[in-house]
Amino acid sequence: MYTNNDVTKKYPGATSVRDALRHIYTEIWMECVVRSPLYRPGELQAAGEGGNENGGDSLMGRFEVGSTNFESRLDVYLRAMPWFR
Numbered sequence: 001m002y003t004n005n006d007v008t009k010k011y012p013g014a015t016s017v018r019d020a021l022r023h024i025y026t027e028i029w030m031e032c033v034v035r036s037p038l039y040r041p042g043e044l045q046a047a048g049e050g051g052n053e054n055g056g057d058s059l060m061g062r063f064e065v066g067s068t069n070f071e072s073r074l075d076v077y078l079r080a081m082p083w084f085r
Contacts (some may be wrong), residue, residue: 010083011082011083014081014082014083015081017083020077020078020081023077024074024077028070028073028074028077029070032068032069032070032073033065033068033070036063036068038063038067039063040063043062043063044062044063044065045062045063045064045065
């Protein structure tokens with residue numbers, strides 16, 4: 001997906017894509033994932049990620065992003081952006 005970072009021309013007063021990404025990382029990601037007491041660096045598992053192809057669960061004990069409210073807060077934030085449709 002390609003987007004022009006200068007969305008403020010089309011939507012005056014809107015947050016730029018760069019500022020939105022900064023907010024997502026510093027406010028939503030850091031608050032919901034990194035500051036979680038369950039999070040351990042190197043043990044991050046994407047939502048829906050399963051075990052290995054042999055049927056074993058090689059990811060057992062890993063921190064799952066889906067166990068936080070990151071996705072719901074991200075969804076609420078992005079839906080509030082006039083350029084996100």
